[in-house]
Amino acid sequence: MDELVTMTYSEAVREALAIAMERDERVFIMGEDVGTYGGAFGVTGDLIHRLGEDRVRDTTISELGIVGLGVGAAMTGMRPIVEIQFSDFTAQAMDQIANQAAKIHFMLGGAVNVPLVIRAPGGSGTGAAAQHSQSLEAWFAHIPGLKVVMPATADDAKGLLLSAIDDPNPVIVIEHKLLYKTSGEVRPGDTRVPIGVAEVRRTGGDLTIVATGVEVSRSLEAAEILAAEGIEATVVDPRTLKPLDTETIIAEVIKTGRVLLVQEAVKTLGFMSEVAAVLSETEAFVHLRAPIKRLAGLDIPIPYAPQLERAAVPQVDDIVAAARTLVQEW
Amino acid sequence: MDELVTMTYSEAVREALAIAMERDERVFIMGEDVGTYGGAFGVTGDLIHRLGEDRVRDTTISELGIVGLGVGAAMTGMRPIVEIQFSDFTAQAMDQIANQAAKIHFMLGGAVNVPLVIRAPGGSGTGAAAQHSQSLEAWFAHIPGLKVVMPATADDAKGLLLSAIDDPNPVIVIEHKLLYKTSGEVRPGDTRVPIGVAEVRRTGGDLTIVATGVEVSRSLEAAEILAAEGIEATVVDPRTLKPLDTETIIAEVIKTGRVLLVQEAVKTLGFMSEVAAVLSETEAFVHLRAPIKRLAGLDIPIPYAPQLERAAVPQVDDIVAAARTLVQEW
Amino acid sequence: MTTPIVQDRDRARESLRTMWRIRRFEEAVEDLYGRGLMHGTMHLSIGQEAVPTAACQALNRDDYITSTHRGHGHCIAKGADLERMMAELLAKETGYCRGRGGSMHIADTETGNLGANGIVAGGVPIAAGAALSAKLRGTGQVALAFHGDGAMGEGAWHEGVVLAAMWQLPVVFLCENNLYGMSMSSERAFNLPQLSDRAKGYGIPGVTVDGNDLQAVYDVTAEAVERARNGGGPTFIEAKTYRWRGHSKSDKNLYRTREEIDEWRLKDPIVRFELETVEAGTLSEADLEAVRDEVRTELRGAVQRANAAPDARPDDLLASVYAEVGA
Amino acid sequence: MTTPIVQDRDRARESLRTMWRIRRFEEAVEDLYGRGLMHGTMHLSIGQEAVPTAACQALNRDDYITSTHRGHGHCIAKGADLERMMAELLAKETGYCRGRGGSMHIADTETGNLGANGIVAGGVPIAAGAALSAKLRGTGQVALAFHGDGAMGEGAWHEGVVLAAMWQLPVVFLCENNLYGMSMSSERAFNLPQLSDRAKGYGIPGVTVDGNDLQAVYDVTAEAVERARNGGGPTFIEAKTYRWRGHSKSDKNLYRTREEIDEWRLKDPIVRFELETVEAGTLSEADLEAVRDEVRTELRGAVQRANAAPDARPDDLLASVYAEVGA
Numbered sequence A, B: 001m002d003e004l005v006t007m008t009y010s011e012a013v014r015e016a017l018a019i020a021m022e023r024d025e026r027v028f029i030m031g032e033d034v035g036t037y038g039g040a041f042g043v044t045g046d047l048i049h050r051l052g053e054d055r056v057r058d059t060t061i062s063e064l065g066i067v068g069l070g071v072g073a074a075m076t077g078m079r080p081i082v083e084i085q086f087s088d089f090t091a092q093a094m095d096q097i098a099n100q101a102a103k104i105h106f107m108l109g110g111a112v113n114v115p116l117v118i119r120a121p122g123g124s125g126t127g128a129a130a131q132h133s134q135s136l137e138a139w140f141a142h143i144p145g146l147k148v149v150m151p152a153t154a155d156d157a158k159g160l161l162l163s164a165i166d167d168p169n170p171v172i173v174i175e176h177k178l179l180y181k182t183s184g185e186v187r188p189g190d191t192r193v194p195i196g197v198a199e200v201r202r203t204g205g206d207l208t209i210v211a212t213g214v215e216v217s218r219s220l221e222a223a224e225i226l227a228a229e230g231i232e233a234t235v236v237d238p239r240t241l242k243p244l245d246t247e248t249i250i251a252e253v254i255k256t257g258r259v260l261l262v263q264e265a266v267k268t269l270g271f272m273s274e275v276a277a278v279l280s281e282t283e284a285f286v287h288l289r290a291p292i293k294r295l296a297g298l299d300i301p302i303p304y305a306p307q308l309e310r311a312a313v314p315q316v317d318d319i320v321a322a323a324r325t326l327v328q329e330w
Numbered sequence C, D: 001m002t003t004p005i006v007q008d009r010d011r012a013r014e015s016l017r018t019m020w021r022i023r024r025f026e027e028a029v030e031d032l033y034g035r036g037l038m039h040g041t042m043h044l045s046i047g048q049e050a051v052p053t054a055a056c057q058a059l060n061r062d063d064y065i066t067s068t069h070r071g072h073g074h075c076i077a078k079g080a081d082l083e084r085m086m087a088e089l090l091a092k093e094t095g096y097c098r099g100r101g102g103s104m105h106i107a108d109t110e111t112g113n114l115g116a117n118g119i120v121a122g123g124v125p126i127a128a129g130a131a132l133s134a135k136l137r138g139t140g141q142v143a144l145a146f147h148g149d150g151a152m153g154e155g156a157w158h159e160g161v162v163l164a165a166m167w168q169l170p171v172v173f174l175c176e177n178n179l180y181g182m183s184m185s186s187e188r189a190f191n192l193p194q195l196s197d198r199a200k201g202y203g204i205p206g207v208t209v210d211g212n213d214l215q216a217v218y219d220v221t222a223e224a225v226e227r228a229r230n231g232g233g234p235t236f237i238e239a240k241t242y243r244w245r246g247h248s249k250s251d252k253n254l255y256r257t258r259e260e261i262d263e264w265r266l267k268d269p270i271v272r273f274e275l276e277t278v279e280a281g282t283l284s285e286a287d288l289e290a291v292r293d294e295v296r297t298e299l300r301g302a303v304q305r306a307n308a309a310p311d312a313r314p315d316d317l318l319a320s321v322y323a324e325v326g327a
């Protein structure tokens, strides 16, 4: 196996885009400011110079239209990748995402596929306030026909995106703004991460933490602090929210009998509600020695002030405290 | 107390609209074909003749614009009620619903209220297929700042709507197409049903069924069949999904120790995922003698063919069977 | 200039056949519906047959169309099979969508029909996307988006046109202005003498045409398609026509008058074209009769075979949501 | 015709004061930002000051505006308090939004400002709704929606204008065309010689004006406001101007040239208006100096007091999401 390369999450996304476009003529990118500007978060960077304007396409500010054109192109032999500048603006495009892209294959009796990839950065932490900081993955995971992935590391950002581009179904990739600048080891070349397979990032016998997105690294950090206190946590990163690898999650929860579910999204009907529901109706249920514990964003819009913004979503300390209570009380 | 009047769910909605408009000059309705046509499902009926074109306003086919105008009118002293012809088309209006209406009060530091009501019929059963049959309440309940109600009876359709119109916050009312023509007893006059209060529609000691929308009457029907077999069910109708009356639900679940959650929406991340999560992390958990059981729509777009459409969502028989298994096996 | 259709025996007959296939198909649907043999809802385009018939003649088989909730005409004109369409409406496994889509979702990729759409204006950006795809693949294909007048109130319509105009995509936006979006008159809705005045705002050509004049619709569409194919970008066409029936089964026609409907029935595009062909000496009364008979027979067979087909099967519903990876 | 602003000592001074308040406010923001004392992102309108300054003079205090992500100028021109604005940006409890909204969400209902908006075109239908409200309440108020050129690609823009045009609402759509929507040039995006050509497609009047010419912006806005107030319906105005700074802090200006920026700096709307007032003999160099000093002092005080205010409090976050019932 080739040597691992250290790069940022954002570079890893860009590398996946370049690899896919170089290998497959049908792949192209479109979105607001993905060209000369290089993307609002610099993700597409210099791709326009490497692959040309035809394949790295700057659009008008028209999210519904962009996704709609993506749907039409995907139905007719192309493999479009659409960037929505902030995942909050998927609200604008929701009809084409949920009523068109997600349903066409089924609704047309299987006659057509819609191999469309939608990349959208989510999450808070940049002081951009309520309309630029949401974690909306639950909206998409609720709609049959969409696949939803949420890479938490650079290698997953690359590998899941490569799998998404090859998938014959619409796949939403929820990237995270705070992760873009973090570095990680990435496998070189056209290396995929399969959609639908969770990753156990750490093992420990006292409790199982299931976390997504930016909360994965926070949970791993928390696990180290807990370890110093003698509490050993397993950390599971589902990576794909839909289709969900329930098998791995259930197995890891059964091993410890205690589960802490950590997400950045607001608590009510966030992704972890589904994980909790799955655990409470499957064989995991009888192995639980403690009630399930969700640690999630407050049910509020993300506030602007930095101290309020931090208070709105789970931080390392919150995870440590919740895990400690769970283990000590049960 | 005045005598109850028997009327259809649809007439009850219309009565609430008329009462609110007659009592409060600020209240008006707008939406596609709500005027002369009387509404796609006949709900607004003759209101345009009783209250005039200014207050019963036919719009162009522009869901995002309609909700947006509602937001602007609500911020400036009016009490708009917006009808979205099928709840599926809230996808078009999602930005104004989730990014504007829901967040403005918080985001502006409390300076402004947005007393907007959005009425939208959801649900399957009319052969209208995948883009006209969804149950999308979970999308709204996931967004802080929105209230979400889902009346299952004519009296609730009237009473919850009257409360919604008086509420200083945006409220989404998910009505049900199949319920429009069903009749029920309705209290006369300006009688409210409070937002945030669940209703226990039946009591029985063997299991607790929590059901929403059209599944409430199906659950009650199922409960009668079960009773004939000697199985007694409590049936709880949350009525308001956000804010949720967790107290009543938890109390009723504790009483029986067995819970069946029934919704029409697709299973994954539907409203009952949240109820399951709440039950699994509160005092209810230790009282559960069986795993939680969700009975939900299949994770598929609603198909056109009648037999497929029926198979896609829980019917009375399915509820009976699930309840029976739950009681017999645990 | 090529021979007018009305003087071209084959094309005239073909045009009539298509219009009759649409009319008879929808009459059959209406009948089945009325007798409780068909489920769901239905949107009939009776009275509007000349528009899709003419427009699709200006397209190649591999050109794309996107269609609407009122899509039977588009589907038939682009070349779909009546039996598979009827089977779909009858919720049969042999239908275009295996009974999962119904009238509002029929598609026929073989003939470039990317699908009816239950969402008003939903197909507009999709057509632009198909045009972008054709441009990127360099195939010379053109896409045509059928849409209603009411669709022009939607953001989706606007955004689709904005992007198509910016990229000068090979797409034609064909508005069937049947004077109403459900109950809202397009005159009241859009505040414009003619809807093609909208085109200027996107820097693209716009034209209004009598939608019940087959030749006129053909001419403007052919010009638009040629422009698109030659890299000249999108065109907007408004074809004025009328739907004789209500919007859908629940329509009580409260928003329009009996007189208006009757007036437009006199402008029947089929009768008009039949008369024109006879006047031009291209077809005889006997020819007309032959076409009608042919279509009636075809349709009867289609309904019978569709009826006899197996009902849509519920067994693999969950497995039908996603295309298989590697497929 | 009333006296031109440039010849009216009070109004000329007031106009200059407003423009300088905007410019100095944003310079202060830029500075605080650069020194790491301010959080989040920022969108500066330096170079565009004449548009809001002139437009808001054409409005009454109780008329409404909706604003954008680039909204400091609109907010100041409509009459907001600099200290409360600065406090908001500094995430203070005394800010307009108690530190919960920041730059992109400042609103000031006292002066009719319904809010900046982080969503491009988000305010357009909201302004139309405020206009509908004014019409229904019969107050004679007018609403004005500030928006960018880029916003015209959004469905929200289209739908807001469609409904406003249909109902002939008292609203003005004022596009600040600063030539770019982030990196996309409006010329490339919209395929139009001037964006006001769009107005015809909605059956409403449209006009293009030099956005750096205070008097010209005032004149067209005043006319549009009068039309709206008198029941004449909406107007679309395109005011051509330029933002000197990048789109936001992350902008490397790769999509435009140094020369272009320099050229527009020469068209500084403040310098231009100062020169005009001096040439007209309305204000002296000393008067100009006095205005500048006044604003500098005001701003220094606002920043100091804002800085000294208590930070936004996290204690009642959950209780702040919903307005209390009965309130």
Ligand SMILES: Cc1ncc(C[n+]2csc(CCOP(=O)(O)OP(=O)(O)O)c2C)c(N)n1
Pocket (backbone or CB within 6 Å): B032, B061, B063, B085, B089, B092, C069, C070, C118, C119, C120, C147, C148, C149, C150, C151, C152, C178, C180, C181, C182, C247
């Ligand atoms: C987004 C959306 N909004 C509303 C509807 C309901 N609806 C279906 S057809 C229709 C009228 C469409 O009018 P037009 O575009 O003129 O087409 P026509 O029915 O006249 O063929 C409406 C309001 C819908 N299907 N989709």
Ligand SMILES: Cc1ncc(C[n+]2csc(CCOP(=O)(O)OP(=O)(O)O)c2C)c(N)n1
Pocket (backbone or CB within 6 Å): A032, A061, A063, A085, A089, A092, D068, D069, D070, D118, D119, D120, D147, D148, D149, D150, D151, D152, D178, D180, D181, D182, D247
């Ligand atoms: C719906 C939506 N899409 C994209 C963005 C990201 N964004 C913020 S401002 C902007 C450019 C807006 O351009 P324009 O309307 O011309 O205003 P300007 O920035 O020039 O003042 C973009 C793309 C957004 N905030 N909202």
Ligand SMILES: [Mg+2]
Pocket (backbone or CB within 6 Å): C148, C149, C150, C176, C177, C178, C179, C180, C181, C182
């Ligand atoms: Mg129409």
Ligand SMILES: [Mg+2]
Pocket (backbone or CB within 6 Å): D148, D149, D150, D176, D177, D178, D179, D180, D181, D182
């Ligand atoms: Mg701009």
